[in-house]
Amino acid sequence: MKKCPEEFIDFAGKLADISGRVIRRYFRQPNGLSAKDDLSPVTTADLEAEQEMRMAIAAAYPEHGIIGEEFGNVQTKSDYTWMLDPIDGTASFMIGRPIFGTLISLLKNGTPILGIINQPITAERWIGANGQSILNGEKISTRKNLPLSQAVLCTTSPDYLFSEKAKEFFASVSKKARYTVYGGDCYSYGLLAAGLVDAVIESGLKPHDFCALRPIIEGAGGVFADWRGQEITLDSSGDVIAAGNRKLLEEILKSA
Amino acid sequence: MKKCPEEFIDFAGKLADISGRVIRRYFRQPNGLSAKDDLSPVTTADLEAEQEMRMAIAAAYPEHGIIGEEFGNVQTKSDYTWMLDPIDGTASFMIGRPIFGTLISLLKNGTPILGIINQPITAERWIGANGQSILNGEKISTRKNLPLSQAVLCTTSPDYLFSEKAKEFFASVSKKARYTVYGGDCYSYGLLAAGLVDAVIESGLKPHDFCALRPIIEGAGGVFADWRGQEITLDSSGDVIAAGNRKLLEEILKSA
Numbered sequence: 001m002k003k004c005p006e007e008f009i010d011f012a013g014k015l016a017d018i019s020g021r022v023i024r025r026y027f028r029q030p031n032g033l034s035a036k037d038d039l040s041p042v043t044t045a046d047l048e049a050e051q052e053m054r055m056a057i058a059a060a061y062p063e064h065g066i067i068g069e070e071f072g073n074v075q076t077k078s079d080y081t082w083m084l085d086p087i088d089g090t091a092s093f094m095i096g097r098p099i100f101g102t103l104i105s106l107l108k109n110g111t112p113i114l115g116i117i118n119q120p121i122t123a124e125r126w127i128g129a130n131g132q133s134i135l136n137g138e139k140i141s142t143r144k145n146l147p148l149s150q151a152v153l154c155t156t157s158p159d160y161l162f163s164e165k166a167k168e169f170f171a172s173v174s175k176k177a178r179y180t181v182y183g184g185d186c187y188s189y190g191l192l193a194a195g196l197v198d199a200v201i202e203s204g205l206k207p208h209d210f211c212a213l214r215p216i217i218e219g220a221g222g223v224f225a226d227w228r229g230q231e232i233t234l235d236s237s238g239d240v241i242a243a244g245n246r247k248l249l250e251e252i253l254k255s256a
Numbered sequence: 257m258k259k260c261p262e263e264f265i266d267f268a269g270k271l272a273d274i275s276g277r278v279i280r281r282y283f284r285q286p287n288g289l290s291a292k293d294d295l296s297p298v299t300t301a302d303l304e305a306e307q308e309m310r311m312a313i314a315a316a317y318p319e320h321g322i323i324g325e326e327f328g329n330v331q332t333k334s335d336y337t338w339m340l341d342p343i344d345g346t347a348s349f350m351i352g353r354p355i356f357g358t359l360i361s362l363l364k365n366g367t368p369i370l371g372i373i374n375q376p377i378t379a380e381r382w383i384g385a386n387g388q389s390i391l392n393g394e395k396i397s398t399r400k401n402l403p404l405s406q407a408v409l410c411t412t413s414p415d416y417l418f419s420e421k422a423k424e425f426f427a428s429v430s431k432k433a434r435y436t437v438y439g440g441d442c443y444s445y446g447l448l449a450a451g452l453v454d455a456v457i458e459s460g461l462k463p464h465d466f467c468a469l470r471p472i473i474e475g476a477g478g479v480f481a482d483w484r485g486q487e488i489t490l491d492s493s494g495d496v497i498a499a500g501n502r503k504l505l506e507e508i509l510k511s512a
Contacts, residue, residue: 028452091437095408095444096452097355098378122354122378152351157438158414159430174415181347182413183439188351196284196352 004106004113004129004215008080011060012104012116013127018056019049019086019102020120027121028096043093046070049086049102057082069208081107085208089156089185098122101186103212110234115215117190126190128216133193142222142244143195146178148251151198151244153177154188166203166239169227169256173201176255189213189242193220198244199252205238217242223249227256260362260369260385260471264336267316268360268372269383274312275305275342275358276376283377284352299349302326305342305358313338325464337363341464345412345441354378357442359468366490371471373446382446384472389449398478398500399451402434404507407454409433410444422459422495425483425512429457432511445469445498449476454500455508461494473498479505483512 026045050070057066065081066074082104087093089100098121106114117126126135133140153174158167174180177199184191184200186209191197193216210224210232217224223246224232227239243249282301306326313322321337322330338360343349345356354377362370373382382391389396409430414423430436433455440447440456442465447453449472466480466488473480479502480488483495499505 028450091408091435094452095410095437095447096450097437097440097443097447099353099355152347154351157436159436179347180413180415181351181353181439183437184353187353191351191353194284194352196350 002108002111002113004108008106009114009127009129012106012114013125015053015056015082015084015104016102016116016118016125018052019104020118022049022052023087023093023102023120027093027098043087043090045093046087046090050084053082053084053086053104067208069206079109081110083107083112083208083211085206085212088209089187092183092185092187099184099187101190103186103209105208105212105215107211107234112211112214115212117186117212117216119187119190124190126193126216128193128214128219131219133216133219135190135194140194140220142192142217142220143198144221144245146198146244146248148173148176148199148248148255150178151248152196153180154182154184154191154197154200155180155202156183156185156188158182170201173199173252173255186213189217192222192242192244193217195220195244199248200242201240201252203239205240207234210236210238210240213242221245225249227253229253258364258367258369260364264362264370265383265385268362268370269381271309271312271338271340271360272358272372272374272381274308275360276374278305278308279343279349279358279376283349283354299343299346301349302343302346306340309340309342309360323464325462335365337366339363339368339464339467341462341468344465345443348439348441348443355440355443357446359442359465361464361468361471363467363490368467368470371468373442373468373472375443375446380446382449382472384449384470384475387475389472389475391446391450396450396476398448398473398476399454400477400501402454402500402504404429404432404455404504404511406434407504408452409436410438410440410447410453410456411436411458412439412441412444414438426457429455429508429511442469445473448478448498448500449473451476451500455504456498457496457508459495461496463490466492466494466496469498477501481505483509485509
């Protein structure tokens with residue numbers, strides 16, 4: 001993995017602080033709600049948090065690019081681009097459940113070199129960069145010794161597996177796993193990096209989701225691939241498998 | 257609802273403190289795990305927390321009965337029986353997700369007059385008794401103005417809906433709701449009581465689950481019924497619907 005300068009890791013932490021302050025103000029406030037046409041819940045918090053992070057980036061690194069979920073893209077000639085998703089897990093946020101997260105990623109020439117998952121209510125922060133992952137200052141690593149039959153599998157919602165083929169794939173893996181836990185969004189990947197979950201399988205992820213996740217998963221010793229076992233890149237389809245180790249990934253791919 | 261003496265509400269809070277201290281010690285400690293034959297994860301924390309609560313009850317109210325998930329029943333001639341479930345949401349606990357809860361209920365002659373949901377990691381405590389519900393000292397009430405088409409529906413896992421008929425029932429309601437959020441256990445009922453979730457539909461609940469939930473839901477102005485709309489009692493099957501108000505419950509029952 002390409003090196004991420006410490007300066008940018010510190011700055012990304014400041015972005016997480018900024019978004020956390022905004023998000024905490026709106027958590028469990030029933031009036032801060034609006035709806036996108038596709039009915040996914042997007043809150044004022046989402047918009048304000050992204051705007052404040054964008055302002056901070058523009059002030060500190062006016063030459064850097066920005067790709068955000070809510071306000072589109074700022075393209076520059078810089079090697080560096082920030083990817084922002086203030087609230088991944090909007091459904092959990094909306095119902096007042098503290099297992100959503102803010103995703104912040106820094107890309108160098110299209111490759112994510114830094115990822116943050118920030119949970120501002122429980123005050124948990126995962127940082128992946130330079131080949132390691134930390135959770136609130138402690139180095140973490142994935143669980144590596146369990147076969148699929150003893151593994152814990154997570155996915156946010158069976159409703160997000162759109163095609164029949166995707167549903168079948170997931171069902172056949174789930175049947176072989178020890179058990180399946182639902183409803184986690186980015187938080188599940190954080191738990192995987194911390195060695196508490198063995199695999200996460202999801203469909204329809206966007207670059208602003210998976211770019212932040214990859215350095216955290218890989219920095220903890222895990223693997224992050226698409227449903228054919230290919231490495232996740234900016235061009236990936238968004239069908240992802242995160243696993244604690246390559247052997248488990250291969251068992252999952254074979255069991256489909 | 258029958259009156260619950262203040263003395264017992266205070267004592268139930270002490271039980272929640274006791275179980276919380278035990279549970280926090282084991283949260284995210286990967287070595288505290290064992291497995292039941294049915295593969296549901298049950299932890300040392302579960303056993304220890306129940307044992308400590310039982311000791312406290314036996315010391316304070318030796319004449320009271322106790323029904324616990326882990327150690328069976330102590331039957332007495334007293335009007336009062338305590339029902340304990342130290343960790344409802346064992347899967348969430350096992351993967352380190354702070355949305356499980358300790359359920360404590362006091363029954364008078366078979367009717368729950370007090371319910372507690374205690375989340376020891378986020379330090380949240382719901383108490384329902386004497387016709388009202390509080391969350392960390394604040395009075396809460398359910399959301400009452402949304403039709404099913406705008407309602408947020410929760411269930412822990414589609415895998416827990418065992419029969420085909422149950423799956424169909426859930427799917428037909430879910431299709432009509434605004435959206436469905438998975439993976440909450442007792443925490444979802446707490447969020448319903450706090451006006452953040454509109455309905456929870458589940459199958460296979462046990463008395464030690466639903467006895468604690470009922471005073472919290474009803475104290476917040478919600479309704480708690482089985483899948484035929486009948487009141488939940490000790491003899492209920494465990495197929496439950498909690499809703500913010502009776503109108504929504506009726507819309508759910510009709511939409512099946």
